[in-house]
Amino acid sequence: MIQSRNLITDVEGLRVGNAHDAKLASGVTVTLFDEPAIASCAVFGGAPGTRETDMLEPDKMVQGIHGIALSGGSAYGLDAASGVQAYLREQGTGLAIRDVRIPLLPQAVSFDMLNGGDKNWGRYPPYRELGYEAARTAGPDFELGTAGGGFGATTVNLKGGLGSASAVTSSGHVVGALVIVNSVASAVIGDGPHFWSGAFEENDEFGGYGHPETVGPTQRELIWKGGPQPATTIALVATDAVLTKAQAKRLAVSSHAGIARGLRFSHALYDGDTVFAAATGRKALQAEEDFTHITAVVADCLTRAIARGVFEATALPFASAQPAWRDRFRRRERP
Known part of the structure; x- marks a missing residue:
């Protein structure tokens, strides 16, 4: 029996x-x-x-990558990959080209530049060193909420954060999702406490409120950060299945359904919504429908992970910081 942490690291x-x-x-x-x-x-x-990201297209030469970085910092955060590469190079990890090894590390960033933190870092941003430290400490267990790339994440009305979830398909493949919820819009219905993800919740993993009986026009009114303020939800989904690069592409595309279900709304002009999909190749597909099951369950995991990222978050210690879900709703009596 597979032991579940309800984290993407359940994928071997x-x-x-x-x-x-x-x-x-x-x-x-x-x-x-x-x-x-x-x-x-x-x-x-x-x-x-x-x-x-271009090298991840199915028509490109590279067939295997060594890691994925998800970072805050907007374009400055792209320095994080250099730190991860430095760590991997020290470990002798990388694509071998004669006597040279090149660690291959795609990355996506979110915009957390207006959250109250001190961004006056001097000449160079600190993300390279943060990337190295994150790689150095990588393991099977990790913190959710206000942690890692989700530390400074926000939604329109609540603190965002780092979320994860996992599941096992009917064919026995383990799948999981990892997400930084830094949305231009909302993860909760109306003023809360119900999450848009509520219908997909398992074992009270984000409060046990489930989904309300009805969602009326007032609860569906659009609220968003507004103006030229970018935001983004960036994610990695993974499976232990043996997939081709073309199947990994399809898995990434179909997983965006998880973002669309978990937020109201997504994929907008000021969003940078990006999903990576990876297959670790530990278990072969046994039937044609196995891959379809994986795509469906992975999208469900991403929907759940979005709610977990907000549910597990704690507020930043700044005067104008957004409240955390748990500060507003944890003590409320459940319906």
Whole structure:
């Protein structure tokens, strides 16, 4: 029987590390693969910040990558990949080209520049060192909420954060999701406490409120950060299945349904919504429908992970900081 942490690390062959700077109010989350993983990605937001995503397209040469970085810091945060590369190089990990090894590490960033943290870092931003530390500490267990790349994340009305969830498909494949919830919109219905993800909740993993009986027009009114303020939800989904690069691409595309269900709304002009998909290749597909089951259950995991990221978050210690879900609703009597 598979022991579940309800984290993406339930997928055999990967580990996750976090690092953050409380004064900066930002951080980095890194996933490292024990062996090069087949991976692809799908970028659906209008304002993405990414690195090394072109090589993940199915027609490109590279067949395996060594990790994925998810970071705050907007374009400055792209420095995090350099720190992770430095760590991997020290371990002798990378694509071998004669006597040279090149660690392959795609990345996506979220915009957390207006959350109250001190962004006056001097000449160079601190994300390279944060990336190194996150990689150095990667393991099977990691913190959710205000941690790693989700440390400075926000939604329109509540503190965002780092979320994760896992599941097992009917064919026995383990799948999981890891997400930084830094949405331009909302993860809760109306003023809360119900999450848009509520219908997918398992074992009271984000409060046990479930889904309300009805959702009326007032609860569906659009609220968002507004104006030229980018935000983004960036994620990695993973499975232990043996997949081709083309299948990994399809998995990344279909997983965006998890974002669309978990937030009201997503994929907007000021969003940078990006999903990476990776396969660690530990269990072969036995039937044609196995892959379809994986795509459906992975999207469900991403929906759940979004709510967990907000549910587990704690408020930043700044005067104008957004409240955390748990500060507003944890003591409320459940219906």
